[in-house]
Each structure stands twice: as C-alpha cells, then as structure tokens.
Amino acid sequence: MNQAAGITAVAVVSVLTLAIGAWGLRFSRTTSDFFVASRTVRPTLNASAIGGEYLSAGSFLGIAGLVLVFGGQMLWYPVGWTAGYLVLLLLVAAPLRRSGAYTLPDFAGARLASRRVRQLTSMLVVAIAWLYLIPQFQAAGITLELATGLDPRLGGLVVAAVVLVNVLAGGMRSITFVQAFQFWLKLTALLVPAFFLLLVWWGDGATSPADTVGGAAWANPIVSGGQSYYATYSLIAATFLGTMGLPHVVVRFYTNPDGRAARRTTLVVLALLGMFYVLPPVYGALGRLYAPDLADSGASDTVVLDLPSRMVGGVGGDLLSALLVAGAFAAFLSTSSGLTVALSGVLAQDVFARWATGVQSFRLAAIVGVVVAFALGQLAADVGVATAVGLAFAVAASTFAPLIVLGIWWAGLTDAGAIAGLLVGGLTTGAAVLVTFLGAPAGWTGTLLTQPAAWSVPLATLTMVGVSLLTPQRRPAGATRFLVRLHTPERVQLDRG
Incomplete structure (x- = not known):
C-alpha cells in the first residue's frame, strides 16, 4: 500500500484520539472520575466504549487471519466473544455493579473479607492485563510495518505513547469518549472496504471461498480427530466464560449509574458486537481466494490490510487500505487504553498507594504498566495475535469466572476456597501460556496446553467449591447480607432506606 497514505492514517487517528481525550479531560476532576468516571456513564455511551475497548487486535486482524489459514472452524472465535456477553448479562452485570467496587480486587476483598484474596486477585488482574496488552503492541507493529515500512517496534511504541498521554490526562472519564469514537471508527473501517471488496469478488465471478485454497480446506481444523473436537x-x-473475567470489561460495569443500566449496557453491547463480527470473517474468506500465500508465509494477520491493494489496486486500493490502517490503529489504541485503566486502578490501590495517593498513584501505575507490557511484547513477538488473546481469555475463564459467579450466587464460598481455586486456575493456565510462548509440543499434549480452558475451568471451579465445603468456618459473617445487596434492585434498596 502507499506509505504516505498509511502514515497519514496513523497520524490522523492518533491526533483525533488525543484531541477527544483532551476534550474529555475537562470532565475529569476527581479520583472517582479517573477510576470509574464517577459512575455516571449512560448505557449507549458505555456500550460504545465497551465495544471500542473489547474489539481488540485479535478481533480486527486475528480472526481474519485464522479464517484464512484454518477456515470455518475459526468462526467460533467471534461467536464465543459475542456470546460471552450473554453469559455476563444473565449472571454478572447487575450484581457486580451493585457491589459498589472500583475493581475486581475490591469486589473479591469485600465479598470474602480477606486481604489475601484481594492481593491474589490483584496479581491475576495485572497478569491478564499484561497478557492482553502484548498482542495489541504486536499487531500495532505489524500494521505500521505494512503501512509505512518502518520498524515494527515503532508501532507498539506509538500506541503506548498515545495511550499513556490519554490515560495520564483524564483516566476513565476521558477514555470513555475516546473508546466510543474508536468503536464507530473500527466498524466503519471494516464495513466500507468490505463493501467494495465484495463488489470486486462478485464482478470477478470468482469461486466460493469454501473451495480449497493453498492446500487447506474450508473446514481444515488446527488439529485432527478427537483433538479437533x-x-x-x-x-x-x-470465550464464553473468559469475558466476565477480563479486567478491562468488568471495570466498565462499575461506571454505570445502577444495576439496571448495567443490564441495558450489556444488551446494547451484544447488538454492537453482532454487527462488527460479521465483517472479519469476510476478509478471511476473501483472503483464501486472493491472498492464499499469506497463509503459508506466516503473515496471515496482515490479510485485512493487504486485500485492498491486491483486489482493487491504484488510488482506490490505497484509500481503502488507509481506512483499514486507521481502524486497526483505533483497535490497538482503544483496547490498550481500557486495559491500562484497569491495570492502573489495581496497581494504584494495591502497589503504589504507599508512595503516592489518588490521581498521582494512578498515573504512576499507568506508566509502569504500559512500559512492562511493551517490553514483554518484544519477547513474545512470534506468538499469533489471536492466539495470545485466546490465552488471556483462558486465564480469565479459569480464575475470575468461577470467583465472580460463585461470589455472586453462592453464600458458601470461603476465602480459603477462593484462594485455592485461583491458584489452581492461575498456575495451570499460566503454565499453558508459558509453554505456548516457548513452543508447544505436537499431539494431545500440545493441544491440551494451547487450549487449556476445557480442563482448567472445571478444575479451578471444583477446587474452589471443594475447599469451601471443607472450610465452612471461614465463611464471612456478612456473606448473606452482601448477597442480598447484590441481588436487590437499587430502587428497592432506596425504598427500604
């Protein structure tokens, strides 16, 4: 693609992001503004912001790359990433908002009256946030290299710098406006080029993308036989359970005015994600016809950005490519911003509070969090974007999903049970992440480690329940009262004084 167009697209998105963040800064005055936007974000705005931060590099680039290489089986990624919000709506959204917490560690510590649970939860939030930030910086590097020919490390550096400026300036309040804008930019950036690319495909009279291409069938699985199932x-x-455990998703529900608004927010999010996730598989399917070489060269994550130059060409192709680059950079910026806010909130309260307070500790935590994530991203440069995002979901599903669900719906959960379950889930999936980054072995062992959720989630949940049943004396004295608060609508609570 034309390098001048690519550089212009990156510059325009970065400037607009900073400008909207600066505009939102005038609304950020208190510590509550920085952490949870003073709990005043309405459902439509909040849903757009959630869509902005949730639709990450894995959604914008990774899904299309997976469909290009492995075909229709990879459609489970967008289905699962959308359906996760249905689970969140039914089980978590309103009660979590009524907890009155700022962060997941706040919720866990209050629910179980345990400082140790809070500390362990904080460590897991930081680990998941860093794991999720890695692919954002990686994908930014891929995009910048393809668009401009510059060193890929510079792309991650640009994203890190822009995110830090916005987060340091206005926190959650400022980032909310930025992410809402970036969702609609991402949707437009995929929708408009897809329309023209499909017209080209239709005019070519090309074969169906379901036909074999590059030696890989449309239903070609990652592994075969029982391993595939x-x-x-x-x-x-x-994907279904990991959504509720992602720190940057959960913190969004603390910004709603009440539990009813949290549920309405989730419904709007489902609609927005449904619109968006129709599009990335289209690029993957077209890539199987027009860019099959990318599947064999290990550059499958670039298929979204590469298609316009191959299918349209000329000035039209350059403009469509520039629009996609803008959308991709918006994806990296919005998700990285949400993760940085969630990460900073936890680090500020549980690590840096001894050196600074309020907004100062939040800003110090943001700097440390982004710098460490950028450095880790350079060490894991060979891991696929969607693979890294999928591992983050597996870790969240194996740790926070059982903690949140049991914490909201079961009075018998104890601090000992929570700690045991979090350790089992965290250590098993952490080992799986490490093995995947280093290179997983072939066969069943590799499949079990690269896709650990099927065994790690039940193991962590059963551990949490079993140890809680063995330690009933450690059940918090106010557990029943806390659960009543979680499940009682705010209007009823006000009526009862």
Whole structure:
C-alpha cells in the first residue's frame, strides 16, 4: 500500500484520539472520575466504549487471519466473544455493579473479607492485563510495518505513547469518549472496504471461498480427530466464560449509574458486537481466494490490510487500505487504553498507594504498566495475535469466572476456597501460556496446553467449591447480607432506606 497514505492514517487517528481525550479531560476532576468516571456513564455511551475497548487486535486482524489459514472452524472465535456477553448479562452485570467496587480486587476483598484474596486477585488482574496488552503492541507493529515500512517496534511504541498521554490526562472519564469514537471508527473501517471488496469478488465471478485454497480446506481444523473436537469445546469454554473475567470489561460495569443500566449496557453491547463480527470473517474468506500465500508465509494477520491493494489496486486500493490502517490503529489504541485503566486502578490501590495517593498513584501505575507490557511484547513477538488473546481469555475463564459467579450466587464460598481455586486456575493456565510462548509440543499434549480452558475451568471451579465445603468456618459473617445487596434492585434498596 502507499506509505504516505498509511502514515497519514496513523497520524490522523492518533491526533483525533488525543484531541477527544483532551476534550474529555475537562470532565475529569476527581479520583472517582479517573477510576470509574464517577459512575455516571449512560448505557449507549458505555456500550460504545465497551465495544471500542473489547474489539481488540485479535478481533480486527486475528480472526481474519485464522479464517484464512484454518477456515470455518475459526468462526467460533467471534461467536464465543459475542456470546460471552450473554453469559455476563444473565449472571454478572447487575450484581457486580451493585457491589459498589472500583475493581475486581475490591469486589473479591469485600465479598470474602480477606486481604489475601484481594492481593491474589490483584496479581491475576495485572497478569491478564499484561497478557492482553502484548498482542495489541504486536499487531500495532505489524500494521505500521505494512503501512509505512518502518520498524515494527515503532508501532507498539506509538500506541503506548498515545495511550499513556490519554490515560495520564483524564483516566476513565476521558477514555470513555475516546473508546466510543474508536468503536464507530473500527466498524466503519471494516464495513466500507468490505463493501467494495465484495463488489470486486462478485464482478470477478470468482469461486466460493469454501473451495480449497493453498492446500487447506474450508473446514481444515488446527488439529485432527478427537483433538479437533476437544480444541473446539475448549475454545467455546474460554470465550464464553473468559469475558466476565477480563479486567478491562468488568471495570466498565462499575461506571454505570445502577444495576439496571448495567443490564441495558450489556444488551446494547451484544447488538454492537453482532454487527462488527460479521465483517472479519469476510476478509478471511476473501483472503483464501486472493491472498492464499499469506497463509503459508506466516503473515496471515496482515490479510485485512493487504486485500485492498491486491483486489482493487491504484488510488482506490490505497484509500481503502488507509481506512483499514486507521481502524486497526483505533483497535490497538482503544483496547490498550481500557486495559491500562484497569491495570492502573489495581496497581494504584494495591502497589503504589504507599508512595503516592489518588490521581498521582494512578498515573504512576499507568506508566509502569504500559512500559512492562511493551517490553514483554518484544519477547513474545512470534506468538499469533489471536492466539495470545485466546490465552488471556483462558486465564480469565479459569480464575475470575468461577470467583465472580460463585461470589455472586453462592453464600458458601470461603476465602480459603477462593484462594485455592485461583491458584489452581492461575498456575495451570499460566503454565499453558508459558509453554505456548516457548513452543508447544505436537499431539494431545500440545493441544491440551494451547487450549487449556476445557480442563482448567472445571478444575479451578471444583477446587474452589471443594475447599469451601471443607472450610465452612471461614465463611464471612456478612456473606448473606452482601448477597442480598447484590441481588436487590437499587430502587428497592432506596425504598427500604
């Protein structure tokens, strides 16, 4: 693609992001503004912001790359990432908002009256946030290299710098406006080029993308036989349950005015994600016809950005490519911003509070969090974008999903049970992440480690329940009262004084 157009697209998105963040800064005055936007974000704005931060590099680039290489089986990724919000709507959204917490560690510590649970939860939030930030910086590097020919490390550096400026300036209040804008930019950036690319495909009279291409069938699985079925069900478990445990998603529900608004927000999010996730598989399917070489060269994550130059060409192709580059950079910026806010909130309260307070600790935490994530991204440069995002979902599903669900719906959960379950889920999936980054072995062992959710989620949940049943004396004295608060609508609570 034309390098001048690519550089212009990156510059325009970065400037607009900073400008909207600066405009939102005038609304950020208090510590509550920085952490949860003073709990005043309305459902439509909040849903757009959630869509902005949730639709990450894995959604914008990774899904299309997976469909290009492996075909229709990879459609479980967008299905699962959308359906996760249905689970969140039914089980978590309103009660979590009524907890009155700022962060997941706040919720866990208050629910179980345990400082140790809070500390362990904080460590897991930081680990998941860093794991999720890695692919954002990686994808930014891929995009910048393809668009401008510059060193890929510079792309991650640009994203890190822009995110830090916005987060340091206005926190959650400022980022909310930025992410809402970036969702609609991402949707437009995929929708408009897809329309023209489909017209080209239709005019070419090309064969169906379901036909074999590059030696890979449309239904070509990552692994064969029983491993294929296991990998699919494990992916479903990770994506369906992992959403509720992602720190940057959960913190968004604390910004709603009340539990009813949290539910309405989730419904709007489902609609927005449904619109968006129709589009990336289209690019993957077209890539199987027009860019099959990318599947064999290990550059499958670039298929979204590469198609316009191959299918349209000329000035039209350059303009469509520039629009996609703008959307991709918006994806990296919005998700990285949400993760940085969630990460900073936890680090500020549980690590840096001894050196600074309020907004100062939040800003110090943001700097440290982004710098460490950028450095880790350079060490894991060979891991696929969607693979890294999928692992983050698996870790979240195996740790926070059982903690949140049991914490909201079961009075018998104890601090000992929570700690045991979090350790089992965290250590098993952490080992799986490490093995995947270093290079997983072939066969069943590799499949079990690269897709751990099918066994790690039940193991962590059973551990949490079993140890809680063995330690009933450690049940918090106010557990029943806390659960009543979670499940009582705010209007009823006000009526009762």
